[in-house]
Amino acid sequence: MLILIPEIGLSCEFKIGVREYPPYTYQNADKSWAGIDIDMFNYLVDEIGCDKKYIRINFGQALKLLKDGKIDALAQMSKIEQRLNTVHFVGPTRSETLTLIVSKKVPETINHFSDIANHPYIFAKREGTFIGHEFNKLMQSNIHFSSKFIETNTETPRINLVLKGRVVGFFDDIKFNQYMLKNSPQYQNMKMHPLKIDNGLIYFGFSKKTVSQYHIEKLRNVF
DSSP states (O other), X not given: OOXXXXXXOOOOEEEEEXXXXXXXXXXXXXXXXXXXXXXXHHHHHHHXXXXXXEXXXXXXXXXXXXXXXXXXXXXXXEOOGGGTTTEEEEEEEXXXXXXXXXXXXXXXXXXXXXXXXXXXXXXXXXXXXXXXXXXXXXXXXXXXXXXXXXXXXXXXXXXXXXXXXXXXXXXEEHHHHXXXXXXXXXXXXEEEEEEEEEEEEEEEEEETTTSOHHHHHHHHHHO
């Protein structure tokens, strides 16, 4: 909840939802949060004279809490029509590219969406995530394509589903995939395929229920 103290010179504290998502957000051994997005949040909030509190929460739940005003801010958000009435967008912070990461047990190379539709493999799609307009259109109009995906809640790491043999892969941010391939033993039998999605610009999102237009303008001015 954003706390305002009027007449003394607007003070505030942002409750910011974060998750383990290196190199953008990750928790150190001392429980402090670090990463590219944390650095930007720290800069923005400090520049406008506010405090911040990081709250660990999965992305799907965080989207609901942001909409309801139970947290104030969230990183890694696409500016899509369904969110415009409930979220202020500050940024963009970057342009996002998604890549398909797949078990090495899959011998074929996946270059296009049509390859997904034509091959006998199942992939995971995380609830609440945006994977581009073309992907969404195919999910709605092409049964051969949509039948190749199972939707997972954000509390279940998709890599666990790969390791259990339920799916063979999933889409995620290219830098996240690169980081995990280099640093996580769980990803040692995974590889990235040529299929990439330009997912557009990514923003910080702030709840319209708790963050005033005054603070949004200050944030945008220092961004």
